[in-house]
Amino acid sequence: DVVFGLTVDEPGKYEYVITASSELSDIAQIPMTVFYTSIPVHVITWNGTGGKDVTKTMIGYSNGQHAIMRFAFGAPGVKLKNVHIKRVGPRPDKFKWGSED
Numbered sequence: 001d002v003v004f005g006l007t008v009d010e011p012g013k014y015e016y017v018i019t020a021s022s023e024l025s026d027i028a029q030i031p032m033t034v035f036y037t038s039i040p041v042h043v044i045t046w047n048g049t050g051g052k053d054v055t056k057t058m059i060g061y062s063n064g065q066h067a068i069m070r071f072a073f074g075a076p077g078v079k080l081k082n083v084h085i086k087r088v089g090p091r092p093d094k095f096k097w098g099s100e101d
Contacts (some may be wrong), residue, residue: 001070001071001072001073002070002071002080003068003069003070003071004068004069004083005052005066005067005068005069006062006066006067006069006085007063007065007066008065008067008083008087009065009087009100010062010065010087011061011062011063011064011090011091012061012062012087012088012089012090012091013059013061013087013088013089013090013091013092013095014051014059014060014061014062014085014086014087015057015058015059015060015085015086015088016034016057016059016060016083016084016085017055017056017057017082017083017084017085017086018044018055018056018057018058018065018082018084019053019054019055019080019081019083019099020046020049020053020054020056020078020079020080020081020094021049021051021052021054021078021079021081022047022048022049022051022054022077022078023048023050023051024047024048024049024077025050026047026048026050027047027048027049028047028048028077029045029046029047030045030046030047030071030073030074030075030077030078031043031044031045031046031074031075032044032045032046032071032072032073032074032078033071033072033074034060034069034070034071034097035068035069035071035072036058036060036067036068036097037067037068038068038070039048041060041096041097042058042098044056044058044089046076048077048092053081054058057093058097058098059088059097059098060089060097061091061095061097062091063091070089088091
């Protein structure tokens with residue numbers, strides 16, 4: 001698991017760009033559950049990449065200034081390389097976490 005604190009200036013819509021690799025074959029499937037303040041909000045499935053870096057994009061929302069994020073992998077084999085988080089707009093009244101890749 002990867003756990004980190006998230007501090008934002010204001011609530012809003014955020015783009016998460018996550019880069020990882022896996023030495024496994026391309027038929028491997030490894031789920032990564034994304035938790036926001038201990039609540040599971042999304043699942044990203046990583047395939048084996050033969051060691052090459054792959055980037056996945058996810059849209060998420062911040063409700064307040066501080067949060068704890070956790071990426072929980074369902075199996076070993078994924079090497080997380082980078083997580084880049086950028087505010088892309090205000091938080092709407094109704095929203096749903098999800099992928100945009």
